[in-house]
Amino acid sequence: xxxxxxxxxxxxxxxxxxxxxxxxxxxxxxxxxxxxxxxxxxxxxxxxxxxxxxxxxxxxxxxxxxxxxxxxxxxxxxxxxxxxxxxxxxxxxxxxxxxxxxxxxxxxxxxxxxxxxxxxxxxxxxxxxxxxxxxxxxxxxxxxxxxxxxxxxxxxxxxxxxxxxxxxxxxxxxxxxxxxxxxxxx
Numbered sequence: 210x211x212x213x214x215x216x217x218x219x220x221x222x223x224x225x226x227x228x229x230x231x232x233x234x235x236x237x238x239x240x241x242x243x244x245x246x247x248x249x250x251x252x253x254x255x256x257x258x259x260x261x262x263x264x265x266x267x268x269x270x271x272x273x274x275x276x277x278x279x280x281x282x283x284x285x286x287x288x289x290x291x292x293x294x295x296x297x298x299x300x301x302x303x304x305x306x307x308x309x310x311x312x313x314x315x316x317x318x319x320x321x322x323x324x325x326x327x328x329x330x331x332x333x334x335x336x337x338x339x340x341x342x343x344x345x346x347x348x349x350x351x352x353x354x355x356x357x358x359x360x361x362x363x364x365x366x367x368x369x370x371x372x373x374x375x376x377x378x379x380x381x382x383x384x385x386x387x388x389x390x391x392x393x394x395x
Contacts, residue, residue, distance in 0.1 A: 216292065218242075226292045229314050234321040240380035242291035244373040250297050253350040257368055259287050259295070260376040262342060265366045267383060269338050272364035277394075279331060281387040282324050284380070286335050289314040322388060342366070 215225045218238040225233070243260035247253070267284035275283075287295070289311050296307060319325040327335075341360035348354045349368045 218292075224292060226314060227310060229292070229317040231317055231321045234318055236322075236381055236384050239285070239288045239291040239318070240377045240384070243287065244376040244380065246290060246294070248346060249351070250295075253346075255350065255370045257346065257350055257370065258373065258376055259290055260373075260380050261368070261371060262346065263287055264376070264379055264383065265342055265368075266335075266338050267387075268366065269342060269363060270334075273334075273338070275334065277387045277390040278324055279334065281322060281384065281391065282319065282327060282331065283335055283338055284383055284387070285318060285322060285324070286315075286339060288318045322384070323391065 214227065215223045218224050218235065219241040220235050220237050222233055222235060222238065224238070240260065243263060244258050246259040248257050248259055248262050263284050263286065266286060267280045270280040270283040292314060293307075293311060295301075296304060301308065316325060319327065337360060340356070341362050344354045344356050344359045345362055345366065346368060348359075
């Protein structure tokens with residue numbers, strides 16, 4: 210595999226998105242990239258990062274009484290975007306090959322953080338939280354929701370613009386704290 214098939218990450222890791230390896234996945238790369246990627250394809254009036262969204266998803270999981278493992282899964286649910294970016298939902302549904310790449314990469318990321326064996330029910334909970342936050346983000350940052358019947362949120366969330374470095378630090382800190390808690394229960 211040549212260098213041209215890989216990307217050079219923030220930590221100087223040569224990463225191959227089409228052939229990802231667990232040992233090449235770094236939380237520092239994920240946190241850094243997601244803290245700098247804007248939600249809504251950049252169409253909000255203020256900068257609101259994928260990293261902030263992911264942190265809010267983890268907090269929402271906690272408010273719903275979900276385990277640290279599920280909170281970590283929610284925090285990392287968009288982590289593949291750190292390596293392959295994202296495509297808006299109305300377009301992504303037509304890109305089968307992209308979704309296969311994204312799903313494979315996401316599985317490797319979950320494996321890295323020892324949360325690879327999620328049930329269908331757990332994936333649905335993650336999706337429910339993601340959709341609830343999506344709707345609420347659009348209500349707060351774009352003054353109109355996405356869904357006619359909005360999903361329920363279990364807590365209020367803060368969507369004010371945060372410094373990228375602060376989001377990055379918070380993301381890494383939350384990951385380490387949850388992993389330590391999960392390991393302590395194992």
